[in-house]
Amino acid sequence: MFPNSPVFPPQASTLSHKVDALFFFMLGGAIFFSLLIVAVLVFFLVKYRRRHPDESGRVLTGHATLLEITWTGIPFVLLMVCFFWGAHVFFGASRPPADAAQYYVYGKQWMWKVEHPDGKREINAFHVPVGVPIKLTMTSEDVIHDFAVPAFRLKMDVLPGRYTTAWFKATAVGQYHIFCDQYCGVEHSKMVGTIYVMEPQDYRAWVAGQGAFGPAGGTVASGAELFVSKACTTCHRPDSSARAPILQGVFGSKVALLGGQTVTADENYIRESILNPQAKIVQGYQPIMPTFKDQLSEEEVIQLIKYIKDLKPEGAAAGSATAAPEAPAVPGSKS
Amino acid sequence: MSETVTASEAPRENYLNRDHSVASWLLTRDHKRIAILYLIGISIFFALGGLMAVLIRAELATPQGDLFPADVYNRLFTMHGILMIFFFLIPSIPAVLGNFLIPLMVGAKDLAFPRINLLSWYLYMVGASFTFVSMLWGGIDTGWTFYTPLSTTFATGQVLLTAVGIFIAGFSSILTGLNFIVTIHRMRAPGLTWFRLPLFVWAHYATSIIQVLGTPVIAITILLVGAERLFHIGVFDPKYGGDPVLFQHLFWFYSHPAVYIMILPAMGVISELVTCFSRKKIFGYHFIALSSLAIAVLGFLVWGHHLFISGQSVVAGTIFSFLSMFVAVPSAVKVFNWTATLYKGSVSLETPMLYALGFIGVFLIGGLTGVMLATLGIDIHVHDTYFIVAHFHYVMVGSAIMGYLGGMHFWWPKITGRLYPAFISKVAAVVVFIGFNVTFLPQFILGYLGMPRRYHTYAPEFQTWNVMSSAGATVLGIGYLLPVLYLLWSLKYGEKAPANPWHATGLEWQTASPPPLENFEVTPVVTEDPYSYPDGTLRPKEVPVGV
Ligand SMILES: [Cu+2]
Ligand SMILES: [Cu+2]
Numbered sequence: 109m110f111p112n113s114p115v116f117p118p119q120a121s122t123l124s125h126k127v128d129a130l131f132f133f134m135l136g137g138a139i140f141f142s143l144l145i146v147a148v149l150v151f152f153l154v155k156y157r158r159r160h161p162d163e164s165g166r167v168l169t170g171h172a173t174l175l176e177i178t179w180t181g182i183p184f185v186l187l188m189v190c191f192f193w194g195a196h197v198f199f200g201a202s203r204p205p206a207d208a209a210q211y212y213v214y215g216k217q218w219m220w221k222v223e224h225p226d227g228k229r230e231i232n233a234f235h236v237p238v239g240v241p242i243k244l245t246m247t248s249e250d251v252i253h254d255f256a257v258p259a260f261r262l263k264m265d266v267l268p269g270r271y272t273t274a275w276f277k278a279t280a281v282g283q284y285h286i287f288c289d290q291y292c293g294v295e296h297s298k299m300v301g302t303i304y305v306m307e308p309q310d311y312r313a314w315v316a317g318q319g320a321f322g323p324a325g326g327t328v329a330s331g332a333e334l335f336v337s338k339a340c341t342t343c344h345r346p347d348s349s350a351r352a353p354i355l356q357g358v359f360g361s362k363v364a365l366l367g368g369q370t371v372t373a374d375e376n377y378i379r380e381s382i383l384n385p386q387a388k389i390v391q392g393y394q395p396i397m398p399t400f401k402d403q404l405s406e407e408e409v410i411q412l413i414k415y416i417k418d419l420k421p422e423g424a425a426a427g428s429a430t431a432a433p434e435a436p437a438v439p440g441s442k443s
Numbered sequence: 444m445s446e447t448v449t450a451s452e453a454p455r456e457n458y459l460n461r462d463h464s465v466a467s468w469l470l471t472r473d474h475k476r477i478a479i480l481y482l483i484g485i486s487i488f489f490a491l492g493g494l495m496a497v498l499i500r501a502e503l504a505t506p507q508g509d510l511f512p513a514d515v516y517n518r519l520f521t522m523h524g525i526l527m528i529f530f531f532l533i534p535s536i537p538a539v540l541g542n543f544l545i546p547l548m549v550g551a552k553d554l555a556f557p558r559i560n561l562l563s564w565y566l567y568m569v570g571a572s573f574t575f576v577s578m579l580w581g582g583i584d585t586g587w588t589f590y591t592p593l594s595t596t597f598a599t600g601q602v603l604l605t606a607v608g609i610f611i612a613g614f615s616s617i618l619t620g621l622n623f624i625v626t627i628h629r630m631r632a633p634g635l636t637w638f639r640l641p642l643f644v645w646a647h648y649a650t651s652i653i654q655v656l657g658t659p660v661i662a663i664t665i666l667l668v669g670a671e672r673l674f675h676i677g678v679f680d681p682k683y684g685g686d687p688v689l690f691q692h693l694f695w696f697y698s699h700p701a702v703y704i705m706i707l708p709a710m711g712v713i714s715e716l717v718t719c720f721s722r723k724k725i726f727g728y729h730f731i732a733l734s735s736l737a738i739a740v741l742g743f744l745v746w747g748h749h750l751f752i753s754g755q756s757v758v759a760g761t762i763f764s765f766l767s768m769f770v771a772v773p774s775a776v777k778v779f780n781w782t783a784t785l786y787k788g789s790v791s792l793e794t795p796m797l798y799a800l801g802f803i804g805v806f807l808i809g810g811l812t813g814v815m816l817a818t819l820g821i822d823i824h825v826h827d828t829y830f831i832v833a834h835f836h837y838v839m840v841g842s843a844i845m846g847y848l849g850g851m852h853f854w855w856p857k858i859t860g861r862l863y864p865a866f867i868s869k870v871a872a873v874v875v876f877i878g879f880n881v882t883f884l885p886q887f888i889l890g891y892l893g894m895p896r897r898y899h900t901y902a903p904e905f906q907t908w909n910v911m912s913s914a915g916a917t918v919l920g921i922g923y924l925l926p927v928l929y930l931l932w933s934l935k936y937g938e939k940a941p942a943n944p945w946h947a948t949g950l951e952w953q954t955a956s957p958p959p960l961e962n963f964e965v966t967p968v969v970t971e972d973p974y975s976y977p978d979g980t981l982r983p984k985e986v987p988v989g990v
Pocket of ligand 2: 698699700702745747749778
C-alpha cells in the first residue's frame with residue numbers, strides 16, 4: 109500500500125529532496141572520515157604491533173603543530189558547511205509561502221483531527237492535493253504531540269495552549285504515514301493516520317462528495333455563529349467603538365498595547381485575546397473582556413479565529429459582524 | 444613477572460582482607476570499599492535495566508503488540524531509561540572506577556571527605572530503592588524525559604515516588620563531584636602538578652564540575668513537576684497558565700550536560716588505555732586535558748538542540764545548532780589524538796585495548812550521527828525517531844559502556860588482586876562489539892525510514908530491521924554476561940595479579956594489588972610527566988616499588 113523501499117523512505121514533498129541531499133552529503137562525509145580513521149588505526153596496529161614483551165614505544169620530540177591545526181581546521185570548516193546548509197533547509201521548512209492553503213490540525217490523546225479550508229473534517233486521514241503549498245496551524249487539546257510525515261520529511265510538535273505551524277507541498281500522488289512522534293501516553297503508537305495525496309481534480313471531487321462536514325461529521329458551529337452565540341457582539345460591534353476594539357482588519361495588523369508595546373495580531377495573539385484577555389490589553393480600552401477559557405473547545409477557538417481573520421477592514425466590502433465570511437476557495441482549484 | 448607474583452603472594456594485609464565483617468563494609472570510609480559497594484549497586488541496576496531492554500526488544504520483534512499491553516510496554520521503556528541513565532550510567536565510571544582510582548592516582552590516602560563519600564553511596568541506594576519500589580508499585584509511563592504536561596497532569600502511576608528517587612540520587616551525584624573536585628585540588632602528592640595528572644583525573648575533574656553545577660537544576664525541575672502535579676501551581680501546564688516547553692528547557696539544561704557526565708569519564712579511561720597499550724606518551728596531553736574542560740563548559744550552552752521542533756523560535760534553534768557544532772570539534776580531535784598515539788608505539792591488543800578500539804569505532808558513529816542531529820535540516824526529519832535512539836545508544840551504551848568495561852578489565856587486577864582469563868575476555872570484547880553494532884545500526888535505518896521512538900506497535904514494513912536489532916540484542920546480552928561470569932570466577936580462581944601487570948605508568952600501579960588500606964606504604968613523590976615510557980625498551984627499574 110505504501111510505496112516502500114526497505115532502506116529509504118519515499119520522497120513525496122519539495123522538502124524531502126532538500127533534506128535528503130543534505131543527508132547524503134553528511135553521510136558521505138561521515139563514511140569517508142570514519143573509513144579513513146579506521147584505515148589509519150589498522151595500519152598503525154599492524155605496523156607498530158609489539159614484537160617483544162619488553163618493548164616500549166618511541167619517545168617523539170618536537171611539535172606537530174601543523175598536523176594539529178589541520179585536523180582541527182578541516183572538521184571545523186566542514187561543520188560550518190553543515191550548519192549553514194542545515195539552517196538554510198530549516199528556514200525554508202519554517203516559512204510557508206504566502207499563497208499556502210490553510211488547514212488546521214488538532215492533536216488529542218490519541219487521534220489526529222484535520223480541518224480543511226472549507227470546514228470539512230477528517231480523523232486520522234488527511235486528503236490533500238498534489239503540488240499545492242499547504243500550511244498547517246496546529247494545536248493540542250491535552251499533552252504535547254508531534255505531527256510527522258516521514259515521506260515529506262515534515263515534523264513539528266503540536267502543543268497545548270498555543271499554535272505551531274508547518275507547511276509542505278506534496279510532489280507525488282500516493283498514501284503516506286502520519287505518525288505522532290512525541291510520546292503522548294498509553295496509545296502513543298496508535299496515534300497514526302494516512303495522508304492521501306491526490307490529483308487536484310480528484311481532491312475537488314473528494315471534497316464535493318463529502319457532504320457539508322466531511323467524513324468526521326461536524327458538530328462544531330461556524331465562527332460567525334459562535335461570534336453571536338457567545339455574545340462577542342455585545343461589545344465587538346462596529347457601532348459601539350467605545351467598549352471594545354473593532355475586529356475588522358485586526359488580523360495581521362500591529363496592535364498597540366497598554367504599556368506601549370505593539371504586537372502583530374497573529375493566531376496566537378487572537379487566541380490569547382479570547383482565552384486570556386487580561387494578558388495583553390489593547391491601548392485605550394478597559395480590561396472588561398471576560399475570559400472564554402472554559403467555554404470554548406480548541407476547535408471553536410479556531411472557528412472564531414478563522415472568522416476574525418476573514419473580517420475585512422472597514423470600507424472594504426465587509427458587512428456587519430454577523431455576516432457570514434466568504435467561503436474560502438478550495439485549494440488546488442487554480443491549478 | 445614471577446618475582447612480583449611471589450612478592451604479592453605474601454600474606455600481606457590489604458583493603459580487602461583486613462576485616463571481613465559486614466559492618467566493616469557497610470560503615471567503611473575507605474574509598475576503595477565504597478567503590479566496590481557502588482559496583483554492586485550499579486551492577487544490580489544494570490542487570491534490571493538490561494532485562495527490561497530484553498523484554499522491549501522481544502516485544503519489538505513483531506509489529507503487533509503481542510507480548511505486553513501498551514501501558515506495560517510504556518512502563519518498561521520508561522524504567523529501562525531511568526535505571527540505565529540515573530542509576531547505572533551516571534554513577535558507573537565516576538562512582539566505581541573514579542572512586543577507587545582518583546585517590547590512588549593523585550597519591551592520596553583517601554578522598555577529601557570519606558564520610559561524605561559513604562553518604563553518597565547511601566543516598567544512591569535510597570534513591571534507587573524509591574525508584575525500585577515505584578516500579579513494583581505500578582511504575583510510571585512518562586518516558587525517562589518526564590515531558591509536561593503528560594507527567595504533571597495526565598500520567599497515572601508513581602510519578603512522584605520515582606521523581607523523589609531521582610531527586611535523592613541527584614545529591615549522591617553532587618556530593619561525589621564535590622569530593623572529587625576538592626580531592627584533586629587539595630590532595631595531590633608532592634610534585635604532582637596539574638599537568639602531571641593522568642587524563643583520567645582530568646576527565647573526572649571536568650565531569651565533577653558538571654555534576655555540581657548541573658544536577659541542582661534537575662533537582663529543582665523535579666520539585667516543580669511534583670508541585671505542579673500535586674498543587675497545579677501553573678508552571679508547566681497551559682491549563683493552569685504554565686508553559687509546557689519551559690520544562691524541556693530546564694530538563695535538557697541538565698540532561699544534555701549529563702551526556703557528558705556519561706561520556707567524559709569514558710574518554711578519560713580510553714586515554715589511559717591507549718597510552719598504556721602503546722607504551723608511549725599520549726599525543727596532545729594538554730589538548731586532551733583542557734578539551735575535557737572545554738566540553739564541560741560548552742555542554743551547558745547547547746541544550747536547545749533537543750528543541751528544534753518543539754515550538755522554540757527559529758532564531759533560537761539556529762543559535763543552538765551553531766553552538767552544538769563547536770562541541771564536535773574537541774571530540775573529533777580527541778579521536779585523532781588517540782589514533783596518533785599509536786604511531787611509533789608498541790601496540791598490544793590486550794582485552795582493555797580491544798575495548799578502547801571498540802570505543803573509538805562506536806564513538807565515531809555516535810559522534811558523527813550527533814553532528815547530523817545538530818544540523819537543523821536533518822533533525823527536522825529524524826528527531827524523535829529511532830535515529831535518535833540509535834545515536835544516543837551509540838554514545839551512551841556503546842561508548843560509555845565500552846569505556847566502563849575497558850576500564851574494568853584494565854584495573855580489575857588492581858582492584859581485586861586477580862587476573863582474569865585472557866582469551867575468553869578477548870572473545871567477549873569482540874562479541875560485545877558485534878552484538879552492539881548489529882543491535883543499533885539497523886535502528887539508524889529505521890529512524891530515517893521514519894519509525895518513531897517509543898512505539899509499542901509499528902508499521903509492518905519496519906519489521907525486518909527490528910528483527911535484526913532484536914537478534915543483535917541477544918548477542919549483546921551474551922557479550923555482557925560473559926565478563927560477569929569470568930570476572931566472578933577470577934575472584935576465586937584467577938591468577939594472583941602483580942602490582943603492575945600491564946607495565947603502565949601512574950601512581951596506582953606503584954602500590955600493591957590490591958592496595959593496602961592507606962593506599963601507599965610511603966607517600967609517593969612525583970618527579971616525571973605522566974606516561975613517561977622509556978624510549979624503545981622497558982628500563983630494568985620498572986620493577987614496581989612499594990610491594
Ligand atoms: Cu504521541
Ligand atoms: Cu543534547
